[in-house]
Amino acid sequence: MLPELKIQPLRYVITVVEEGSFHGAARRLHRSQPALSMAVRELEQRLGQNIFERGVKNRLTPFGEYCLPRFRDLIGQHDRLAKDVVNHANGRQGHIHLATVPSVASRIMPAFLARFLEQFPGLNISLHDENAFYVCQMVAHGEVELGITSLWQNDGELEYTHLFEDNIGVVCRQDHKLSAFKSLNWQSLQGEKLIGNGTSRLLMSTEAAEMVENSEFYISNMISLTAMLEAGAGITTLPRLAFPEHNENLCFIPLEDPGVVRRIGLVRAENRALSPAAQAMQAFVLQELQDKER
Amino acid sequence: MLPELKIQPLRYVITVVEEGSFHGAARRLHRSQPALSMAVRELEQRLGQNIFERGVKNRLTPFGEYCLPRFRDLIGQHDRLAKDVVNHANGRQGHIHLATVPSVASRIMPAFLARFLEQFPGLNISLHDENAFYVCQMVAHGEVELGITSLWQNDGELEYTHLFEDNIGVVCRQDHKLSAFKSLNWQSLQGEKLIGNGTSRLLMSTEAAEMVENSEFYISNMISLTAMLEAGAGITTLPRLAFPEHNENLCFIPLEDPGVVRRIGLVRAENRALSPAAQAMQAFVLQELQDKER
DNA sequence: CCACCTGATAAAAATTTCTTACCATATGAT
DNA sequence: ATCATATGGTAAGAAATTTTTATCAGGTGG
Numbered sequence: 301m302l303p304e305l306k307i308q309p310l311r312y313v314i315t316v317v318e319e320g321s322f323h324g325a326a327r328r329l330h331r332s333q334p335a336l337s338m339a340v341r342e343l344e345q346r347l348g349q350n351i352f353e354r355g356v357k358n359r360l361t362p363f364g365e366y367c368l369p370r371f372r373d374l375i376g377q378h379d380r381l382a383k384d385v386v387n388h389a390n391g392r393q394g395h396i397h398l399a400t401v402p403s404v405a406s407r408i409m410p411a412f413l414a415r416f417l418e419q420f421p422g423l424n425i426s427l428h429d430e431n432a433f434y435v436c437q438m439v440a441h442g443e444v445e446l447g448i449t450s451l452w453q454n455d456g457e458l459e460y461t462h463l464f465e466d467n468i469g470v471v472c473r474q475d476h477k478l479s480a481f482k483s484l485n486w487q488s489l490q491g492e493k494l495i496g497n498g499t500s501r502l503l504m505s506t507e508a509a510e511m512v513e514n515s516e517f518y519i520s521n522m523i524s525l526t527a528m529l530e531a532g533a534g535i536t537t538l539p540r541l542a543f544p545e546h547n548e549n550l551c552f553i554p555l556e557d558p559g560v561v562r563r564i565g566l567v568r569a570e571n572r573a574l575s576p577a578a579q580a581m582q583a584f585v586l587q588e589l590q591d592k593e594r
Numbered sequence: 595m596l597p598e599l600k601i602q603p604l605r606y607v608i609t610v611v612e613e614g615s616f617h618g619a620a621r622r623l624h625r626s627q628p629a630l631s632m633a634v635r636e637l638e639q640r641l642g643q644n645i646f647e648r649g650v651k652n653r654l655t656p657f658g659e660y661c662l663p664r665f666r667d668l669i670g671q672h673d674r675l676a677k678d679v680v681n682h683a684n685g686r687q688g689h690i691h692l693a694t695v696p697s698v699a700s701r702i703m704p705a706f707l708a709r710f711l712e713q714f715p716g717l718n719i720s721l722h723d724e725n726a727f728y729v730c731q732m733v734a735h736g737e738v739e740l741g742i743t744s745l746w747q748n749d750g751e752l753e754y755t756h757l758f759e760d761n762i763g764v765v766c767r768q769d770h771k772l773s774a775f776k777s778l779n780w781q782s783l784q785g786e787k788l789i790g791n792g793t794s795r796l797l798m799s800t801e802a803a804e805m806v807e808n809s810e811f812y813i814s815n816m817i818s819l820t821a822m823l824e825a826g827a828g829i830t831t832l833p834r835l836a837f838p839e840h841n842e843n844l845c846f847i848p849l850e851d852p853g854v855v856r857r858i859g860l861v862r863a864e865n866r867a868l869s870p871a872a873q874a875m876q877a878f879v880l881q882e883l884q885d886k887e888r
Numbered sequence: 889c890c891a892c893c894t895g896a897t898a899a900a901a902a903t904t905t906c907t908t909a910c911c912a913t914a915t916g917a918t
Numbered sequence: 919a920t921c922a923t924a925t926g927g928t929a930a931g932a933a934a935t936t937t938t939t940a941t942c943a944g945g946t947g948g
Contacts, residue, residue, distance in 0.1 A: 302676045307598060308936095322895060335937050337896060342936095349683040349870050358895080362739070362869035366682050370675050377671050381664050382596045388660055389643040445656070575656035576643050602905095616926060629906050631927060636904095652926080 303346045307378050309339040310371040313351055316340065317360065317368060387422065394577030395424040397444040402522065403466075403542035404448050404564065405429035408589065416584050423577055431498050431520075439567050445578040447567040448585070450502075459570040463589045468502055468560040469552045471543055472535040478553060485557030493517075493534030497525050499542060499562065506558040508537075526550070597640045601672050603633040604665040607645055610634065611654065611662060681716065688871030689718040691738040696816065697760075697836035698742050698858065699723035702883065710878050717871055725792050725814075733861050739872040741861035742879070744796075753864040757883045762796055762854040763846045765837055766829040772847060779851030787811075787828030791819050793836060793856065800852040802831075820844070 315325040316336060326333040344350050351364035360368060387393035400409060409427060417423065428435075428444060435449040440457050451460050470489065472478050478488070486508050494511055496518035503512050517534065519525040522542070529536060530549045539562040543552040566585050568574065574582060609619040610630060620627040638644050645658035654662060681687035694703060703721060711717065722729075722738060729743040734751045745754050764783065766772050772782070780802050788805055790812035797806050811828065813819040816836070823830060824843045833856040837846040860879050862868065868876060 302673060303680065304601060305672060305676055305679075306600060321893095323893085331936095332938050333895075334897080334939085339936080341896090347679060347683045350867065353867055354895090355865065361867040362872070363682060363867070366688070366869070367679055370679065374671055374675050377668055378599060379596060381668050382599055385599075385641060385661055385664065386597065388657060389641045394660070571649065573644065573647055573655040573657075575660070578656070615924095617924085626907050627926075628908085628928080633905080635927090648926090 305343075305374075307375060309343045311375055312336050312339050313343070313364075314368065314371055314375065316352070316358070321358065389576050391420060391423070391576040391578075391580030393422045394575055395426070396446070396575070396577045396581050397426045397428070398446040398448070398578075398581070399428040399430055399435045399438045399444040400448040401432050401435060401450070401564075402429045403539065407541050407545075408448075412585075412588060415588065416581060419584070420577070420580055423580075436567060439569055442569065442572060445568065445572075445574055446582060446585070448564065448589075449567055450562045450564055451567065457570055458567050460565045460567055461586065461590075462563060462565040463585070464591060465561040465563055466539040466541045467554055468499070468537050468539055468562065469543070469554045470535055471529060471538050471550055471552055473529060473532050474549055474551050476532075476535065476551075478535065479551045481553050483554045483556040486555070487557070489535070495519055495525065495528055495534045495536040497522075497536055497538065499539055500537065502539070502560055502562055503537060503558070506560055508558055508560075599637075599668075601669060603637045605669055606630050606633050607637070607658075608662065608665055608669065610646070610652070615652065683870050685714060685717070685870040685872075685874030687716045688869055689720070690740070690869070690871045690875050691720045691722070692740040692742070692872075692875070693722040693724055693729045693732045693738040694742040695726050695729060695744070695858075696723045697833060701835050701839075702742075706879075706882060709882065710875060713878070714871070714874055717874075730861060733863055736863060736866060739862065739866075739868055740876060740879070742858065742883075743861055744856045744858055745861065751864055752861050754859045754861055755880065755884075756857060756859040757879070758858055758885060759855040760833040760835045760858055761848055762793070762831050762833055762856060763837070763848040764829055765823060765832050765844055765846055767823060767826055768843055768845050770826075770829065770845075772829065773845045775847050777848045777850040780849070781851070783829070789813060789819065789822055789828045789830040791816075791830055791832065793833055794831065796833070796854055796856055797831060797852070800854055802852055802854075806831075 312325065312329065315329055316322055319325040319328060322333050322336050322340075326336050329336070340351065344352075349363040350361050351367060353359040353361050353364075384393065405427060406429075413425060413427070417425070426444075428438065430438065432449045433452045435444075435447040436452045436458060438444045439447040448463070451458070470478060470484050478484065478492070481488070486506075489508075489511065494515040496512055496515045498520050500512050500515075500518075503509060517528065519528060522544075525536060526544055526547065528534065530547075537555065538552070540552060540554075541564075544550065566582065568578075568582070606619065606623065609623055610616055613619040613622060616627050616630050616634075620630050623630070634645065638646075643657040644655050645661060647653040647655050647658075678687065699721060700723075707719060707721070711719070720738075722732065724732065726743045727746045729738075729741040730746040730752060732738045733741040742757070745752070764772060764778050772778065772786070775782070780800075783802075783805065788809040790806055790809045792814050794806050794809075794812075797803060811822065813822060816838075819830060820838055820841065822828065824841075831849065832846070834846060834848075835858075838844065860876065862876070
């Protein structure tokens with residue numbers, strides 16, 4: 301019932317009108333003149349009405365006048381669609397949702413995203429910061445396409461690509477007696493008041509587990525934790541990246557004997573394809589962040 | 595730069611999504627399954643991104659999710675356009691501007707247009723009534739596509755198709771002494787007060803010309819003319835169709851000796867094509883009004 | 889009247905689209 | 919497990935389409 305119009309002949313019609321002649325349009329479209337003649341006539345036959353007055357000069361028929369603006373519309377829609385779709389396909393347009401642990405979000409992402417957006421100016425980015433467990437969950441549930449985090453557990457749905465390692469160290473006040481050391485082993489912490497935090501689970505598989513479990517405080521919020529440490533309420537362990545580097549009251553001393561590291565990597569859902577924009581970001585992450593210790 | 599998308603493959607994509615499988619879509623579209631596979635893949639290659647997840651089950655990729663509603667849009671636009679254009683091409687939709695002389699407008703067009711619109715319900719019609727000269731001018735200038743009128747002069751731009759003839763007669767009051775006659779010749783009008791009107795020019799080429807020129811009054815407006823006649827201020831000549839047939843105070847007596855007729859026909863611009871809707875009306879006019887005397 | 893436009897036409901070539909026949913894989917029932 | 923029966927992918931040839939080349943006919947201006 302409905303004829304299936306093709307974009308091309310409509311474009312021919314419009315170009316003929318704009319150029320005022322089939323020859324001119326053919327030149328502009330890099331086609332031979334008969335190609336246009338035949339395409340236009342085929343269209344006219346399909347519609348059952350002439351678009352061009354087939355007399356002396358090629359004017360539009362009233363039917364042609366009716367059609368022209370509509371053809372223009374459809375072609376406009378088509379071209380806009382094609383542009384948008386191609387931009388998305390190239391990752392030059394789109395919206396990336398990603399999630400990282402807070403330390404990465406605050407210490408790495410600002411500069412990283414700035415560099416990334418320099419290369420891909422059209423992109424929208426939503427950055428969520430959550431703890432490692434929740435980052436993985438968001439990726440698994442499709443709330444975000446990419447996560448940068450340490451792996452909580454590999455339940456098979458997630459694909460992990462290692463980026464870099466982050467050493468765990470002891471954090472205490474500058475005037476604390478431990479601050480004199482360049483590095484520490486586990487034994488030297490005996491007797492200290494250890495404050496647990498969200499990253500303490502990283503010590504659970506080491507000899508330090510018991511001390512962590514016996515710690516009096518557990519503070520998940522970073523700002524509160526910092527305040528407690530500054531008040532001299534005790535010490536804690538943190539990955540270096542999570543240590544507030546510009547804080548002059550606190551210091552970070554690498555822990556060497558148990559030698560614990562947090563492995564940070566890029567996480568994505570295994571069986572879900574990435575949007576082109578996220579593909580671009582994935583490539584950029586691997587190029588810029590992989591194997592760079594800091 | 596921009597790829598030229600074709601409607602058909604987009605429709606394939608949407609049907610595959612709706613049916614949930616290539617096979618199902620192929621069945622619905624009366625195509626073989628490889629036709630869809632190849633068309634879709636060709637599209638994907640052209641865009642540089644997969645639309646369908648090529649894994650176990652065919653889900654959409656995120657890119658596909660982005661594309662789908664846009665594809666739907668474009669197809670929707672296309673289908674609406676195709677429907678509108680085809681309806682216009684068939685004369686099932688559109689706007690006809692036509693002009694007729696007042697007598698035709700009031701006596702013929704009402705029933706005629708009712709019958710016409712029964713057959714072509716989607717059409718809009720603008721009916722102008724003007725005198726014969728102006729009807730021709732409107733057609734010549736393209737203000738209307740069709741005119742139903744007597745021809746003012748054939749200046750070559752107009753194509754006239756005869757429809758019917760309309761006899762000129764004398765109009766006077768019922769109690770006028772002429773009202774007794776069944777027909778009249780010119781001589782019997784000597785001594786009467788003749789009121790000129792817009793149609794009097796039809797007598798100019800007959801022996802009655804002199805009397806018309808000497809008439810005291812000339813009234814172009816039909817209502818005023820009727821009132822004058824009813825007041826007994828004189829008599830006039832009119833084509834039968836212009837005579838207000840339900841007026842009980844006036845009567846119409848055919849004029850036989852000079853035997854003047856007004857030729858009414860369909861007028862259109864010779865070198866301008868008609869809109870499909872006007873073509874339909876033209877055919878309907880010829881079928882319904884040609885050679886029917888009234 | 890002739891050169892030079894215009895668009896139309898026909899036949900062949902090029903390209904695109906579709907079908908047939910076949911393969912590999914996955915799923916569900918026996 | 920294995921068999922029937924889905925799924926989608928692949929390749930080769932057929933069919934349809936678009937495009938080009940070459941040519942024609944009509945109109946216009948010098």
